[in-house]
Amino acid sequence: MSQPAIQRAAIVGSGMLGATIVHLSVTAGMSVVVKVRAAEGAVDRARAALQSSLGREAKAGRLTPAEAQAAPACARFTTDFADLAACDIVLEVIPELPDVKEAAFREIAAVVSRQCVIASSTSAISIAALAACVPAPERVVGMHYFWPAYRRRLVEIAPHSGTSPAALRTAQAFAGAQHIRHIVTRDLPGFLTTRIFAALLSEAIYAAGQGASFDEIDRAMVAYGWQMGPFRLLDTISVDTMAKVYASLRALLGERGAALDVVTQLVAAGQLGRKSGAGFYRYDSDPPVPNPVALGLLPAQPRPAPAPEELAHRITAMLVHEAAHCLAEGVVAGWPDVDVGASEGLAFPPSLGSVSQYVRALGWQNFIDSLRGWEALYGSRFAATWLGRVPEPRA
Structure with a gap:
């Protein structure tokens, strides 16, 4: 069965790992909404961090100057969860704290459709437990990236026992659109x-x-x-x-x-x-x-x-x-x-x-x-x- 096309994707979190996933996505030509925390200057800092990392890669010869200049236009930064409403997939990349991740999942689920896949970057928290926090838990999947994501070009995709085949295919399509490899793992702590x-x-x-x-x-x-x-x-x-x-x-x-x-x-x-x-x-x-x-x-x-x-x-x-x-x-x-x-x-x-x-x-x-x-x-x-x-x- 062919993988679905990703029309619109979002990344929630632009910290140490999240920023590198944004970098990975925009240099693959993907348009992404980037949800940052609602703090003064957060959007400007996230945008500047992206431009800085693109500049470093261009200086090292891993991107052309034209690629580094064009990529930021693919990212739309926001502090409002409502801007995720039309997404096919939303990837949460926030600190490894169960309560914080569960709260973010609820915020995401409140604005997206029931068909939108909700993915977590965790490698330590049960995907099934996160799925239990939201309606339509079958659309939840783990997607564990590696730092820095634009160089460690792999994601572990971890469906829980109730993840639907459609959600798994969407996660795989997301990785494909980022031009990275993936392996599918069981939902066990640490994955592989x-x-x-x-x-x-x-x-x-x-x-x-x-x-x-x-x-x-x-x-x-x-x-x-x-x-x-x-x-x-x-x-x-x-x-x-x-x-x-x-x-x-x-x-x-x-x-x-x-x-x-x-x-x-x-x-x-x-x-x-x-x-x-x-x-x-x-x-x-x-x-x-x-x-x-x-x-x-x-x-x-x-x-x-x-x-x-x-x-x-x-x-x-x-x-x-x-x-x-x-x-x-x-x-x-x-x-x-x-x-x-x-x-x-x-x-x-x-x-x-x-x-x-x-x-x-x-x-x-x-x-x-x-x-x-x-x-x-x-x-x-x-x-x-x-x-x-x-x-x-x-x-």
């Missing part, structure tokens, strides 16, 4: 990418508990092909953001994510990452140094720590291990979706190929044997309970 990356981050914290320094682990992961080490990344995205995500994932991840309790404790101590001056590192010196508060919270683990390359391999393998758990639970349809999600959404190291290529290079049995060896050393978080339900990735 946030969940598998949380497991990787937790394993990095476990490794630090073995005595490896934050900087040693960060450098090992970059040498392995990752764009940024896990501790610098956590401090950059902000520790409190990860703590909110982990709160929704704790039950699903169990021991595989338990080391992320450290981020919850750091938030309680006011250590929020770079933005507060300290997280896993302290930023009152150059270069940053390990934060003694974070060091004091690390979970005790068997020592000594393995060599850096082995650490990077084990931390990366935890992402693959969690992906196998996701496949066993039907979060996505197969390894190809894992490959797209990890490569496009998480910048899985190109030098390692896709996740499937990485596993095939290791050898399926070797990968399973590694998990069993780590299980013997470190416990149940490495137990391959998905064996027999997850096929070997094929070329």
